[in-house]
Amino acid sequence: NAGVTQTPKFQVLKTGQSMTLQCAQDMNHEYMSWYRQDPGMGLRLIHYSVGAGITDQGEVPNGYNVSRSTTEDFPLRLLSAAPSQTSVYFCASSPTNTDTQYFGPGTRLTVL
Amino acid sequence: AQKITQTQPGMFVQEKEAVTLDCTYDTSDPSYGLFWYKQPSSGEMIFLIYQGSYDQQNATEGRYSLNFQKARKSANLVISASQLGDSAMYFCAMREGNYGGATNKLIFGTGTLLAVQP
Numbered sequence: 146n147a148g149v150t151q152t153p154k155f156q157v158l159k160t161g162q163s164m165t166l167q168c169a170q171d172m173n174h175e176y177m178s179w180y181r182q183d184p185g186m187g188l189r190l191i192h193y194s195v196g197a198g199i200t201d202q203g204e205v206p207n208g209y210n211v212s213r214s215t216t217e218d219f220p221l222r223l224l225s226a227a228p229s230q231t232s233v234y235f236c237a238s239s240p241t242n243t244d245t246q247y248f249g250p251g252t253r254l255t256v257l
Numbered sequence: 258a259q260k261i262t263q264t265q266p267g268m269f270v271q272e273k274e275a276v277t278l279d280c281t282y283d284t285s286d287p288s289y290g291l292f293w294y295k296q297p298s299s300g301e302m303i304f305l306i307y308q309g310s311y312d313q314q315n316a317t318e319g320r321y322s323l324n325f326q327k328a329r330k331s332a333n334l335v336i337s338a339s340q341l342g343d344s345a346m347y348f349c350a351m352r353e354g355n356y357g358g359a360t361n362k363l364i365f366g367t368g369t370l371l372a373v374q375p
Contacts (some may be wrong), residue, residue: 176361186364187261187348188302203362213272235302242361245292248302 149249151201151236157255158226166221168236174237177219178246181205181232188235192221195242226256229233258286261349263366270339273372277324278334280349280367290352291332292363293323297345305347308332339373346370 152167156241168177178193180203190203194213208230210222219238223230233253260283270276283289293305308316308323316323324333336343351367 164368178363180365185320185367187367188363189365190362193362201360206267208329235301237302240311242292245304245307246359246361246363247304248294253300256296 149226149236149238150159150195151234151246151249152253153196153252154250155253157257158223159257160226160227162221162226164233166223166236166254168219168221168249169217170238171217172238172240174238174240176244177213177214177244178237179211179219180235181197181230191221191234191246197256206224223254228256230254231256237253259286259289259353261351261353261362261364261366263265263349263369264368267365267370267372269372269374270336272341273338275335275337276371278336278347278349278371280332280334280366282330282332282349282351284330284351284353285331286353287352291323292350293321293324293332293334294348294350295345296348296368297342302348306334315349321335331366336371341375344373 146176148171175196179191180188182188183243194200235251239246262281289310291308295303306318306321308325323333346368348368350363354375
């Protein structure tokens, strides 16, 4: 049982490049979410999903896309990276929408 | 709008002493959940403790307890017998709704950096 896994751990992009941050969980959790953490701030919700095929926006969704084709995977896509998207990205999951969320190890993204 | 406030950017505590990390919240929803997470220097987010708004007793998990004062809208984390390994950033978070209508969207505070001194 690997829990919540995220790849890559570190990534450097140039402005305008696109990429996908991967998130997977092997616990059959219905609920998954993406947060970003910036210095001096708490985590802020980007997008979330309450089950396969269902996604919705969080507090800071602009510049990011998500899809949920399977229960296990919830990738986060940056369409055209900007320096303002330099951050640490966390994926989290929980069995239902009222259970405690457990976080992946994070991806540190730098956009130059 | 819901909000979490952590007013202590940083704190020191001596090893083996108890420490209280403050958290106040604001919500108009009568049903909500409060969480504390620990983030060590390695960066991962570790769940510590949870308190539901309708829970009659304060939550406890080992050396962690949550001092829940509903009327004052505070949910302070108490760590007893501090250890060097407790040095980390601590985040308070809230979710509005605790039942079927909840979306599990967490709102986080800005965190408190705790340093445990030998």
